[in-house]
Amino acid sequence: MHTILPFLLAMVAAIVLLNMWAAKLKIAYPILLVVAGLIVSFIPGLPVVKINPDLIFFIFLPPLLFEAAWSISFKEMKKWWRIIGSFAFLVVFFTAFSVALVTNHLIPGFTIALGFLLGGIVSPPDAVSTGAITKFVKIPRSTSAILEGESLLNDASSLIIFRFALVAVGTGQFIWQEAVVSFLWIVIGGVGIGLLLAWIFVQAHRRLPTDAPSDIALTLIEPYFMYWIAEQLHSSGVLAVVAGGLFMSSKRLIFLNSASRIRGYSVWESFVFILNGIVFLIIGLELPEIVGGLRSKGVPLGTAIGYGVLVTGVLVAARMISSYAALISTLIFRRGVMPHASSRKRRWMMPLLLGWTGMRGVVSLAAALAIPVKYDHGNVIPHRDLILFITFVVILLTLLVQGLTLPYFITRTRFFDGVFNEEAEDMARIKMKQGLKQHVYQFLKTRYGNEEGDHAGMRKFLSQWEERAKATDDSWMNEKMKVVFIELLESQRQYLVELNKDSKIDEELIRQQLYQIDLEEERLKII
Known part of the structure; x- marks a missing residue:
């Protein structure tokens, strides 16, 4: 040793x-x-x-396949x-x-x-x-x-x-006859076992009082569980990890908080x-x-x-x-x-x-x-x-x-010369952010517009939220405004999830913006 x-x-x-x-x-x-x-x-x-x-x-x-399933x-x-x-x-x-x-x-x-x-x-x-x-x-x-x-x-x-x-x-x-039956069980059983265990893991994350360290620790052992159980049942551990990883990746916004996702x-x-x-x-x-x-x-x-x-x-x-x-x-x-x-x-x-x-x-x-x-x-x-x-x-x-x-x-x-349309990519990014800003404004006006006249912080938030990163004074960010801000961030996530259903939008842009929102939420917690 x-x-x-x-x-x-x-x-x-x-x-x-x-x-x-x-x-x-x-x-x-x-x-x-x-x-x-x-x-x-x-x-x-x-x-x-x-x-x-x-x-x-x-x-x-198991961990290499699991991480790949989350990244794709x-x-x-x-x-x-x-x-x-x-x-x-x-x-x-x-x-x-x-x-x-x-x-x-x-x-x-x-x-x-x-x-x-x-x-x-x-x-x-x-x-x-x-x-x-x-x-x-x-x-x-x-x-x-x-x-x-x-x-x-x-x-x-x-x-x-x-x-x-x-x-x-x-x-x-x-x-051949035994091979066909075995092959069907390996494929169908592997996918089924992976999805079932992934669902159980998602429920465990949601219902247990976990924090970021415990969430991360659980995700580190989950692919090993998927692989081992599938192999013990003579199915495909690889397919179990891939199927389970894809399922959990699609639910990451549901069972992991911003701190767990970032760390x-x-x-x-x-x-x-x-x-x-x-x-x-x-x-x-x-x-x-x-x-x-x-x-x-x-x-x-x-x-x-x-x-x-x-x-x-x-x-x-x-x-x-x-x-x-x-x-x-x-x-x-x-x-x-x-x-x-x-x-x-x-x-x-x-x-x-x-x-x-x-x-x-x-x-x-x-x-x-x-x-x-x-x-x-x-x-x-x-x-x-x-x-x-x-x-x-x-x-x-x-x-x-x-x-x-x-x-x-x-x-x-120069195989890909002319294939990339950087202008179109920039326009897609601008369109996404512009749509997000419009969504934020409508969300605030609809939900908190009637409080604008009674709360100085709300007036400032509605008029200057786009420039909050430049502000030197965060004294207006009291507990009430933090609650509003967190609701706002969650609303932005839901907007991006819906926007991602558009096949023309690059999912990588969506993920980058979601990561920025997670960072914003973590920054809010230390103000």
Whole structure:
């Protein structure tokens, strides 16, 4: 313990420093973390970082998925659900199938079941990597919504493939009838369990006398409960966390107060950042041990690297083929639902861009490390070390090659030039704030207009509330006015919630304004 604890603290410090360095270099921090982990792993005398395969999913996936579900715009997901659904399910299955066929033909001793096991591991692109890379370039909201929605759902579909393939490898058989029934329970049961538990958690937050620290503490353990209970019932813990997270995210204004939302945002941002950083460091730290396992099995390192490059090429090709197939299908059947492109050339280049965004990361690593060394009956899982090594090569190649070239590719080709309409965005923001001001004025006149003549503070509030931030004297803000102000803020929230139903309004603008209202309410409490 005295050896591991300083090492873990040093890992967190290294994550923070590398993130600052990555921001200065304007590259994605997962790239630096992976390289740093690989370099550090060769330092003699350091403790070996090992995580129990049975715990790898449970430690990392629930909070990462839960936070992603809270961050994503559900309105944008509904808007682009056809494209998101096809990439999250059909493309993942096609990718896993392609990997299974290629590895079965080209890797000696690799069965179709092992191929699907590997395909389920490496098929899902990583949201953290994509988000960290694309933050240095400006991309349309529709494209980012598709990538975020896909990454939230493809984890579930890939891990379902992983689960069935692991059973097939262990038993040597695959019974379709049982698989269909099991698949339906995994999907329907996972979603149902997540929604039920999320509803219970929402009621607990609402009915218990919680404060900001207790609210935040509860949100930290809730995704683990969702995942664990769903897995105990042999359903999908991933789908339970995603469904529950989306439900709770939509109800955040109901069961969390402004203090809980503001402080919770900072806590979760730091917590998820550390978790992601540890995972990407582990990718580099584990690689030398995996290489040692390969050598003990007599697999040449050059041959294993070649297999990793081969699988990476299959992944990129399968994603691009799927992207073009989706574009052609959309043009034929649903032309009106495709993302906007300023020209025909850019429309046909869009699948190329989407195909190049398939960086792998956290989920692939967690799935690979979760492969047990032996089954319960004692049989050793064949080619486990090779599967782990290929997964690490895929993660490294996609992060280093695609991750470093994607921003350059977008900037150099000027792919999105002319797509952004900053004037329209500014007009939307102005329209939202103007509508909010008008709503506030009408609310005050309707509810407190008859008190204007009797209360000096009310007269000042009605005439000068727009300039309250500039006021140097807050003596007029007595307890009566605080009650009015809080009612006013809640009315603004309700107005923004209704405004968000307009599909033309960017939900990110709404969330930013809601955050400002929460900050205003917290400022009011200390006056």
